[in-house]
Amino acid sequence: MIYVTAALYPEASALIRHFRLKKTELLRGRDVFTDHENMTLVLTGTGELNAASVTAAFLAKMNVSDDDVLLSIGSAASLCEDSGSGLFIINKMTDLNSGRSYYPDMLIHTGLKETSVLTGSTVYRKGDNIPEGYGLYDMESAAVYHAAKMFFPPHRMFFLRFVSDTGTPQAVTASDLERLSNEYLPAVIRLVEEVRKGKKTESILTKEDEEHIIQLAEQMKCTEFMKNELHGYVSYAVLTGLSLKQIEEGLSLAERLPAENKEEGKKILYEIRQFVIQ
Amino acid sequence: MRSDSLSFNKQFSHIYIEEDAAGFPLTERICSFFPHAEKIFVQSYKEIFSRPRQSYSAQVSSRSLILAVKKDGLIYEGSVMCHDFDQRWFYYCTNVLNCIYDCEYCWLKGMYGTANLVIFVNTDDFLKETERLLKEHPVYLCLSYENDLVPLENMTGLLKEWAEFTVSHPNLLTEIRTKCADREIWKRMPVSDRVIPAFTLSPDTVISAYEHGTPDLKKRIEAVNTAAEQGFHPRLCFDPVFAVKDWQKLYTEMIKEVMTNTGPEIIRDVSIGTFRLSRDYMKKMRRAFPFSACVQYPYTLKNGYYGYDDELRKTITEFMTNELMKYISKDKIYTLEDDANE
Ligand code: SF4
Numbered sequence: 001m002i003y004v005t006a007a008l009y010p011e012a013s014a015l016i017r018h019f020r021l022k023k024t025e026l027l028r029g030r031d032v033f034t035d036h037e038n039m040t041l042v043l044t045g046t047g048e049l050n051a052a053s054v055t056a057a058f059l060a061k062m063n064v065s066d067d068d069v070l071l072s073i074g075s076a077a078s079l080c081e082d083s084g085s086g087l088f089i090i091n092k093m094t095d096l097n098s099g100r101s102y103y104p105d106m107l108i109h110t111g112l113k114e115t116s117v118l119t120g121s122t123v124y125r126k127g128d129n130i131p132e133g134y135g136l137y138d139m140e141s142a143a144v145y146h147a148a149k150m151f152f153p154p155h156r157m158f159f160l161r162f163v164s165d166t167g168t169p170q171a172v173t174a175s176d177l178e179r180l181s182n183e184y185l186p187a188v189i190r191l192v193e194e195v196r197k198g199k200k201t202e203s204i205l206t207k208e209d210e211e212h213i214i215q216l217a218e219q220m221k222c223t224e225f226m227k228n229e230l231h232g233y234v235s236y237a238v239l240t241g242l243s244l245k246q247i248e249e250g251l252s253l254a255e256r257l258p259a260e261n262k263e264e265g266k267k268i269l270y271e272i273r274q275f276v277i278q
Numbered sequence: 279m280r281s282d283s284l285s286f287n288k289q290f291s292h293i294y295i296e297e298d299a300a301g302f303p304l305t306e307r308i309c310s311f312f313p314h315a316e317k318i319f320v321q322s323y324k325e326i327f328s329r330p331r332q333s334y335s336a337q338v339s340s341r342s343l344i345l346a347v348k349k350d351g352l353i354y355e356g357s358v359m360c361h362d363f364d365q366r367w368f369y370y371c372t373n374v375l376n377c378i379y380d381c382e383y384c385w386l387k388g389m390y391g392t393a394n395l396v397i398f399v400n401t402d403d404f405l406k407e408t409e410r411l412l413k414e415h416p417v418y419l420c421l422s423y424e425n426d427l428v429p430l431e432n433m434t435g436l437l438k439e440w441a442e443f444t445v446s447h448p449n450l451l452t453e454i455r456t457k458c459a460d461r462e463i464w465k466r467m468p469v470s471d472r473v474i475p476a477f478t479l480s481p482d483t484v485i486s487a488y489e490h491g492t493p494d495l496k497k498r499i500e501a502v503n504t505a506a507e508q509g510f511h512p513r514l515c516f517d518p519v520f521a522v523k524d525w526q527k528l529y530t531e532m533i534k535e536v537m538t539n540t541g542p543e544i545i546r547d548v549s550i551g552t553f554r555l556s557r558d559y560m561k562k563m564r565r566a567f568p569f570s571a572c573v574q575y576p577y578t579l580k581n582g583y584y585g586y587d588d589e590l591r592k593t594i595t596e597f598m599t600n601e602l603m604k605y606i607s608k609d610k611i612y613t614l615e616d617d618a619n620e
Binding site: 091092101103105106107108109114116133149153154155194197198202203204229232233235236239240273276277 | 284285286287291292294316318319320321325326329330331332333336337339340342521564568569570571574575576
């Protein structure tokens with residue numbers, strides 16, 4: 001699943017339409033759109049407090065797994081000529097209040113321009129006294145990252161911002177944001193497609209193996225510690241090309257189990273270890 | 279996130295630069311080595327290097343470089359888990375944290391949990407600290423300890439600098455441990471008997487199974503010979519030795535190949551060791567690398583370290599010692615068992 005955050009509907013409308021996301025009642029008081037399979041998007045509202053609190057509440061409700069990804073989209077004010085216009089992928093975001101910076105991993109080649117963003121709690125107006133060296137200014141990025149890092153590692157978070165103005169927020173209308181989100185939609189889709197190619201988490205043991213290990217552990221009168229050891233030995237065996245069936249046959253476990261007691265189970269466990277490392 | 283079909287940014291496409299590291303000659307050298315890299319300024323290298331929940335497996339296809347200034351802990355005393363080669367004043371230094379190679383068994387994965395590299399650019403401070411120690415006693419200093427500096431040499435020039443420093447400080451003995459097969463590096467370095475190129479050697483089966491991204495045995499042997507031709511006396515490190523399938527045969531053949539293609543007379547000494555890893559690092563690595571047979575092997579835990587059972591460890595050490603003694607004298611062979619018995 002790709003979890004998407006955006007502050008305002010016009011910033012996300014193109015994405016919502018393209019991926020046919022439908023409004024759902026997942027989070028009280030906030031608009032959430034989903035296809036129930038691949039993408040769920042939340043509108044956080046503007047500002048750091050909204051961004052952090054809604055992102056945290058939203059992700060806490062979702063069952064975020066190791067294969068899921070966070071994508072944050074939105075608009076920002078440009079702070080310098082290099083980032084005068086266009087869509088950017090963010091490599092650094094700094095919270096103006098705390099001075100704390102956040103860095104998503106920049107592993108995937110997106111072809112997008114990169115820049116840094118300064119996140120403040122008030123609207124930026126040209127001439128405001130803010131630290132130098134940043135490309136963009138917004139009111140959400142660092143806050144979203146701060147909340148989302150509890151759920152996602154740095155290599156599964158992506159922040160995209162398009163330039164809406166140069167410190168003249170009064171001139172930006174909803175239809176401007178909608179037009180820009182439409183304009184940059186193809187690039188956002190490309191990133192989504194690229195991210196979806198990511199390899200899914202696999203496990204060494206099949207579900208049947210896992211169930212079988214639990215049965216074996218019971219028959220061997222294993223303690224929790226012994227059960228973990230057994231699990232480790234079987235995993236190692238499978239990695240080296242041995243199957244659980246081969247272990248059982250090799251040690252005639254069918255005839256020897258159930259074990260009388262834990263001590264006997266320990267002996268069998270030791271034999272399993274020796275069998276898998278030989 | 280790691281997948282063959284994903285298109286990754288190039289290695290070192292991103293360079294994070296600590297604000298304090300800007301302006302150092304080494305920072306400039308490295309940045310000009312990667313003119314197209316994105317340069318991102320950070321307050322402390324730890325903001326990138328020590329982020330929680332990083333994934334080595336995800337990052338390894340597109341590592342980042344971090345340039346920083348090391349403020350303290352420039353030179354450390356050597357660990358008891360490492361060979362000291364009978365050197366009383368055994369130290370190591372950490373110019374660089376992490377390695378560009380991807381050995382499955384590498385303890386750095388357990389220690390750092392990231393594939394990114396830190397290069398400390400304040401080389402002079404490392405040299406000064408070494409000089410301070412040299413005023414007290416001789417120093418045996420391992421340079422490639424939490425890294426392999428040789429494959430980074432074209433980018434950093436650090437080894438040449440250290441070799442020159444070693445030449446001009448008679449009480450200093452430096453070891454450069456490597457798996458790199460770049461032969462040109464040894465041609466550019468000042469030659470000294472107090473600079474020890476130390477080549478880690480493994481059978482090709484182990485190299486291709488566990489030592490990802492490293493050169494094959496033949497190329498490593500060629501590098502040993504090149505270093506020797508320049509006048510160095512290389513050290514050979516058979517460490518760690520793995521009890522893989524048919525390990526006796528594999529290691530016998532490897533030792534024969536190494537010794538017949540180098541010659542015992544050019545070898546300074548050799549070391550033998552088996553795999554060992556602290557409990558904490560093992561725990562992290564087992565979680566991070568569920569598909570690594572090398573990490574998932576059911577090692578025995580003893581005194582806080584995972585390794586082979588005593589019996590197997592001794593068997594391996596004796597076996598390797600005996601094989602090596604067919605070519606070189608016993609007094610040139612160092613084992614961790616020797617160190618432990620001292
Ligand atoms: S070469 Fe050495 S430092 Fe580098 S990954 Fe391999 S074991 Fe680790």
